[in-house]
Amino acid sequence: MIDLYAAGTSNGMRARIALEECGLPYTLHPVDIAKGEHKTPQFLAMNPNGQIPVIVDRDGPGGKPLTLSQSTAILVYAAEKSGKFMPKDPAVRAAMQPALMSASTDVTPVFGAYFGAKNKEPNSPVTQMFKDRVRALFQVWDGTFASRKFCAGDEVSIADFSLYAGYARIKGAAPDAVEGMPNLSRWGEAMAARPAIQRALKF
Ligand SMILES: N[C@@H](CCC(=O)N[C@@H](CS)C(=O)NCC(=O)O)C(=O)O
Numbered sequence: 501m502i503d504l505y506a507a508g509t510s511n512g513m514r515a516r517i518a519l520e521e522c523g524l525p526y527t528l529h530p531v532d533i534a535k536g537e538h539k540t541p542q543f544l545a546m547n548p549n550g551q552i553p554v555i556v557d558r559d560g561p562g563g564k565p566l567t568l569s570q571s572t573a574i575l576v577y578a579a580e581k582s583g584k585f586m587p588k589d590p591a592v593r594a595a596m597q598p599a600l601m602s603a604s605t606d607v608t609p610v611f612g613a614y615f616g617a618k619n620k621e622p623n624s625p626v627t628q629m630f631k632d633r634v635r636a637l638f639q640v641w642d643g644t645f646a647s648r649k650f651c652a653g654d655e656v657s658i659a660d661f662s663l664y665a666g667y668a669r670i671k672g673a674a675p676d677a678v679e680g681m682p683n684l685s686r687w688g689e690a691m692a693a694r695p696a697i698q699r700a701l702k703f
Pocket of ligand 1: 538553570
Protein backbone atom coordinates (compact mmCIF):
# COMPACT_ATOMS: atom_id res chain seq x y z
CA MET A 501 0.00 0.00 0.00
CA ILE A 502 1.19 3.51 -0.86
CA ASP A 503 0.45 6.71 1.08
CA LEU A 504 0.10 9.76 -1.15
CA TYR A 505 0.40 13.23 0.36
CA ALA A 506 -0.92 15.73 -2.18
CA ALA A 507 -3.14 18.69 -3.03
CA GLY A 508 -5.06 19.42 -6.24
CA THR A 509 -2.25 21.31 -7.97
CA SER A 510 -0.62 20.15 -11.22
CA ASN A 511 2.22 18.50 -9.30
CA GLY A 512 -0.24 16.80 -6.96
CA MET A 513 -2.39 15.68 -9.87
CA ARG A 514 0.68 14.33 -11.71
CA ALA A 515 1.49 12.01 -8.81
CA ARG A 516 -2.09 10.88 -8.35
CA ILE A 517 -2.56 10.24 -12.08
CA ALA A 518 0.58 8.05 -11.89
CA LEU A 519 -0.87 5.86 -9.12
CA GLU A 520 -4.35 5.68 -10.63
CA GLU A 521 -3.19 4.89 -14.16
CA CYS A 522 -0.62 2.34 -13.00
CA GLY A 523 -3.25 0.65 -10.83
CA LEU A 524 -1.21 0.88 -7.63
CA PRO A 525 -3.35 0.83 -4.47
CA TYR A 526 -2.92 3.97 -2.40
CA THR A 527 -4.42 6.08 0.36
CA LEU A 528 -4.74 9.80 -0.33
CA HIS A 529 -3.80 12.17 2.48
CA PRO A 530 -4.94 15.63 1.33
CA VAL A 531 -2.46 18.35 2.32
CA ASP A 532 -3.89 21.84 2.90
CA ILE A 533 -1.18 24.17 1.61
CA ALA A 534 -3.11 27.28 2.69
CA LYS A 535 -2.97 26.00 6.28
CA GLY A 536 0.75 25.22 6.01
CA GLU A 537 0.29 21.48 6.47
CA HIS A 538 3.29 20.94 4.18
CA LYS A 539 5.60 22.73 6.62
CA THR A 540 4.94 20.67 9.77
CA PRO A 541 7.87 18.73 11.29
CA GLN A 542 6.16 15.47 10.27
CA PHE A 543 5.86 16.59 6.65
CA LEU A 544 9.39 18.05 6.53
CA ALA A 545 10.70 14.67 7.71
CA MET A 546 9.29 13.22 4.46
CA ASN A 547 10.35 16.10 2.21
CA PRO A 548 12.73 18.74 3.64
CA ASN A 549 11.67 21.06 0.78
CA GLY A 550 8.20 21.19 2.34
CA GLN A 551 6.44 20.53 -0.96
CA ILE A 552 3.77 18.16 -2.15
CA PRO A 553 3.53 15.56 -3.59
CA VAL A 554 5.19 12.85 -1.52
CA ILE A 555 4.57 9.11 -1.52
CA VAL A 556 5.53 6.53 1.08
CA ASP A 557 5.54 3.02 -0.35
CA ARG A 558 5.52 0.58 2.57
CA ASP A 559 6.43 -2.17 0.11
CA GLY A 560 9.27 -0.42 -1.72
CA PRO A 561 12.32 -1.98 -3.40
CA GLY A 562 13.57 -5.01 -1.47
CA GLY A 563 10.35 -4.98 0.56
CA LYS A 564 11.55 -1.92 2.46
CA PRO A 565 9.61 1.35 2.90
CA LEU A 566 10.48 4.10 0.42
CA THR A 567 9.72 7.81 0.71
CA LEU A 568 9.74 9.75 -2.57
CA SER A 569 9.10 13.38 -3.48
CA GLN A 570 9.09 15.14 -6.89
CA SER A 571 6.02 14.45 -9.02
CA THR A 572 7.99 13.21 -12.03
CA ALA A 573 10.10 10.87 -9.88
CA ILE A 574 6.81 9.45 -8.55
CA LEU A 575 5.56 9.08 -12.13
CA VAL A 576 8.70 7.14 -13.17
CA TYR A 577 8.62 5.04 -9.98
CA ALA A 578 4.96 4.07 -10.52
CA ALA A 579 5.65 3.16 -14.17
CA GLU A 580 8.65 1.00 -13.25
CA LYS A 581 6.89 -0.68 -10.31
CA SER A 582 3.84 -1.55 -12.40
CA GLY A 583 5.64 -2.20 -15.70
CA LYS A 584 3.18 0.12 -17.47
CA PHE A 585 3.35 3.30 -19.59
CA MET A 586 7.14 3.25 -20.06
CA PRO A 587 7.67 2.41 -23.76
CA LYS A 588 9.55 -0.88 -24.24
CA ASP A 589 10.94 0.00 -27.70
CA PRO A 590 14.25 1.85 -27.07
CA ALA A 591 13.56 4.36 -29.89
CA VAL A 592 10.09 5.21 -28.56
CA ARG A 593 11.46 5.28 -25.03
CA ALA A 594 14.15 7.77 -26.12
CA ALA A 595 11.53 9.92 -27.87
CA MET A 596 9.44 9.83 -24.71
CA GLN A 597 12.16 11.33 -22.50
CA PRO A 598 12.28 14.88 -23.96
CA ALA A 599 8.47 14.91 -24.05
CA LEU A 600 8.38 13.94 -20.37
CA MET A 601 11.04 16.47 -19.39
CA SER A 602 9.39 19.30 -21.32
CA ALA A 603 5.98 18.49 -19.86
CA SER A 604 7.36 18.37 -16.32
CA THR A 605 10.07 21.01 -16.30
CA ASP A 606 9.01 23.55 -18.96
CA VAL A 607 5.23 23.62 -18.84
CA THR A 608 4.51 23.47 -15.10
CA PRO A 609 7.10 26.06 -13.94
CA VAL A 610 6.20 28.51 -16.73
CA PHE A 611 2.50 28.50 -16.03
CA GLY A 612 3.31 28.67 -12.30
CA ALA A 613 5.20 31.89 -13.05
CA TYR A 614 2.29 33.07 -15.20
CA PHE A 615 -0.29 32.50 -12.44
CA GLY A 616 1.98 34.24 -9.91
CA ALA A 617 2.41 37.30 -12.14
CA LYS A 618 -1.30 37.35 -13.07
CA ASN A 619 -2.36 37.38 -9.41
CA LYS A 620 -0.05 40.30 -8.62
CA GLU A 621 -0.33 42.42 -11.77
CA PRO A 622 -2.89 41.04 -14.25
CA ASN A 623 -2.10 43.54 -17.01
CA SER A 624 1.66 43.91 -16.67
CA PRO A 625 4.15 43.16 -19.50
CA VAL A 626 5.68 40.42 -17.29
CA THR A 627 2.30 38.68 -17.03
CA GLN A 628 1.91 38.90 -20.81
CA MET A 629 5.45 37.56 -21.29
CA PHE A 630 4.74 34.45 -19.20
CA LYS A 631 1.38 33.95 -20.92
CA ASP A 632 3.13 34.13 -24.31
CA ARG A 633 5.62 31.51 -23.09
CA VAL A 634 2.83 29.21 -21.95
CA ARG A 635 1.13 29.58 -25.32
CA ALA A 636 4.40 29.01 -27.20
CA LEU A 637 4.99 25.74 -25.33
CA PHE A 638 1.47 24.51 -26.01
CA GLN A 639 1.66 25.62 -29.66
CA VAL A 640 4.56 23.19 -30.06
CA TRP A 641 2.47 20.42 -28.48
CA ASP A 642 -0.39 21.35 -30.81
CA GLY A 643 2.00 20.83 -33.74
CA THR A 644 3.18 17.51 -32.29
CA PHE A 645 -0.37 16.24 -31.95
CA ALA A 646 -1.06 17.04 -35.61
CA SER A 647 0.94 13.91 -36.52
CA ARG A 648 1.13 11.95 -33.25
CA LYS A 649 -1.72 10.52 -31.24
CA PHE A 650 0.16 10.83 -27.96
CA CYS A 651 3.30 12.60 -26.72
CA ALA A 652 5.72 9.88 -27.82
CA GLY A 653 3.79 8.22 -30.64
CA ASP A 654 0.84 5.84 -30.82
CA GLU A 655 0.90 4.65 -27.22
CA VAL A 656 0.02 6.53 -24.06
CA SER A 657 3.07 7.03 -21.85
CA ILE A 658 3.99 8.80 -18.63
CA ALA A 659 4.83 11.87 -20.75
CA ASP A 660 1.10 12.20 -21.51
CA PHE A 661 0.26 11.95 -17.82
CA SER A 662 2.78 14.62 -16.95
CA LEU A 663 1.57 16.97 -19.68
CA TYR A 664 -2.07 16.38 -18.88
CA ALA A 665 -1.57 17.39 -15.24
CA GLY A 666 -0.31 20.78 -16.45
CA TYR A 667 -2.81 21.11 -19.27
CA ALA A 668 -5.83 20.35 -17.04
CA ARG A 669 -4.71 22.91 -14.49
CA ILE A 670 -4.16 25.70 -16.98
CA LYS A 671 -7.29 24.92 -18.97
CA GLY A 672 -9.29 25.23 -15.75
CA ALA A 673 -7.66 28.44 -14.50
CA ALA A 674 -6.71 30.30 -17.70
CA PRO A 675 -8.43 28.67 -20.71
CA ASP A 676 -7.39 31.49 -23.06
CA ALA A 677 -3.76 30.37 -22.66
CA VAL A 678 -4.52 27.16 -24.57
CA GLU A 679 -7.39 28.17 -26.84
CA GLY A 680 -7.26 27.91 -30.66
CA MET A 681 -5.15 24.72 -30.60
CA PRO A 682 -7.35 22.00 -32.14
CA ASN A 683 -4.86 19.10 -32.01
CA LEU A 684 -3.98 19.82 -28.41
CA SER A 685 -7.66 20.05 -27.60
CA ARG A 686 -8.37 16.67 -29.24
CA TRP A 687 -5.55 15.05 -27.24
CA GLY A 688 -6.88 16.73 -24.07
CA GLU A 689 -10.35 15.27 -24.67
CA ALA A 690 -8.90 11.78 -25.18
CA MET A 691 -6.96 12.05 -21.92
CA ALA A 692 -9.93 13.49 -20.02
CA ALA A 693 -12.04 10.49 -21.08
CA ARG A 694 -9.75 8.04 -19.24
CA PRO A 695 -11.46 6.81 -16.04
CA ALA A 696 -8.18 6.77 -14.08
CA ILE A 697 -7.57 10.42 -14.98
CA GLN A 698 -11.10 11.33 -13.93
CA ARG A 699 -10.58 9.66 -10.54
CA ALA A 700 -7.17 11.31 -10.11
CA LEU A 701 -8.46 14.84 -10.65
CA LYS A 702 -11.11 14.68 -7.92
CA PHE A 703 -9.36 16.30 -4.96
N1 LIG B 1 9.36 19.94 -8.70
C1 LIG B 1 8.40 19.60 -7.68
C2 LIG B 1 7.59 20.84 -7.35
C3 LIG B 1 6.67 20.62 -6.16
C4 LIG B 1 5.89 21.88 -5.85
O1 LIG B 1 6.21 22.99 -6.33
N2 LIG B 1 4.84 21.72 -5.04
C5 LIG B 1 4.03 22.86 -4.67
C6 LIG B 1 2.56 22.62 -4.96
S1 LIG B 1 2.30 22.39 -6.69
C7 LIG B 1 4.15 23.13 -3.19
O2 LIG B 1 4.15 22.21 -2.38
N3 LIG B 1 4.24 24.41 -2.85
C8 LIG B 1 4.29 24.85 -1.51
C9 LIG B 1 5.60 25.49 -1.19
O3 LIG B 1 6.55 25.43 -1.99
O4 LIG B 1 5.70 26.06 -0.09
C10 LIG B 1 7.52 18.44 -8.15
O5 LIG B 1 7.44 18.18 -9.36
O6 LIG B 1 6.93 17.75 -7.31
